[in-house]
Amino acid sequence: MTSEPLKPSTHKAQRDKVYASLQDAVAPFEFNDAVAQVFDDMILRSVPGYTLSIDLITLIAERYGQPNTKLFDLGCSSGVATRALSEAAPESAEIIGIDNSPAMIAQCRQSLSDLIARNRVSLQCQDLTEAPLAGASVIVLNYTLQFLPLIDRDRLLAEIFEALTPGGVVFLAEKVVHEDTFCQSELEAMHLAFKKRQGYSALEIAQKRAALESVLIPETEQKHLDRLAAAGFSHAATLLRAINFIALVGWKQAA
Numbered sequence: 688m689t690s691e692p693l694k695p696s697t698h699k700a701q702r703d704k705v706y707a708s709l710q711d712a713v714a715p716f717e718f719n720d721a722v723a724q725v726f727d728d729m730i731l732r733s734v735p736g737y738t739l740s741i742d743l744i745t746l747i748a749e750r751y752g753q754p755n756t757k758l759f760d761l762g763c764s765s766g767v768a769t770r771a772l773s774e775a776a777p778e779s780a781e782i783i784g785i786d787n788s789p790a791m792i793a794q795c796r797q798s799l800s801d802l803i804a805r806n807r808v809s810l811q812c813q814d815l816t817e818a819p820l821a822g823a824s825v826i827v828l829n830y831t832l833q834f835l836p837l838i839d840r841d842r843l844l845a846e847i848f849e850a851l852t853p854g855g856v857v858f859l860a861e862k863v864v865h866e867d868t869f870c871q872s873e874l875e876a877m878h879l880a881f882k883k884r885q886g887y888s889a890l891e892i893a894q895k896r897a898a899l900e901s902v903l904i905p906e907t908e909q910k911h912l913d914r915l916a917a918a919g920f921s922h923a924a925t926l927l928r929a930i931n932f933i934a935l936v937g938w939k940q941a942a
């Protein structure tokens with residue numbers, strides 16, 4: 688199995704070797720310079736369904752992006768989803784990528800330089816929980832919420848609901864855990880096998896897993912659906928599942 692290519696203008700990342708050498712003590716995972724340089728390769732080879740989630744974001748922008756509104760990509764990393772939004776949203780809409788990692792924003796500025804130059808996209812280096820989101824028709828969290836402290840997640844989704852225009856949507860992709868212990872253990876094993884087939888060694892997989900342990904906190908699919916309902920979303924559905932990764936959409940009813 689080989690990785691699916693990203694769009695040529697975004698797929699400039701070097702091969703991910705961040706965890707290839709034995710480390711004495713594995714530090715908690717950070718979106719630092721080393722990760723930013725290889726990010727596109729890392730996410731493509733680590734997250735089953737990533738390419739489909741990007742395709743879905745294009746569809747979402749096309750169907751729900753409203754003229755003269757904002758479309759936010761929260762935790763935009765290198766800007767792959769931001770570019771997808773920009774390709775499908777109405778020309779009068781503003782596309783805004785937000786990330787609190789200076790290294791990722793620097794990478795994103797490079798990847799999206801064509802879109803930034805023609806004012807199609809703007810980027811903000813800030814904590815997404817502090818960003819004003821009012822006037823949005825589409826808000827994307829593509830594998831980002833899982834990195835926020837659990838305690839912040841309910842409030843963020845409630846704020847997203849408030850910020851969306853009627854008829855607006857939130858798109859949420861996440862790693863999830865299964866309620867059933869047998870399924871959970873099989874899905875974990877299949878994810879590990881996926882990464883091996885993507886060329887990661889057992890050492891790389893083990894060290895990255897240790898690094899992410901206290902940083903990426905997955906929840907169940909049901910927890911995400913319940914949170915969307917509690918935040919006010921009248922309807923929510925799962926658009927994608929690839930092993931232990933899912934993508935959901937929450938709809939805010941049109942007025």
Ligand SMILES: C[S@@+](CC[C@H](N)C(=O)[O-])C[C@H]1O[C@@H](n2cnc3c(N)ncnc32)[C@H](O)[C@@H]1O
Pocket residue numbers: 718730761762763764765766767768785786787788791813814815816828829830831834835
């Ligand atoms: C897995 S990456 C997201 C991938 C990206 N959305 C994509 O589609 O390629 C998670 C990103 O969220 C960012 N992030 C995590 N916590 C954040 C916060 N509180 N505010 C802003 N960005 C955050 C990280 O810096 C990182 O770039």
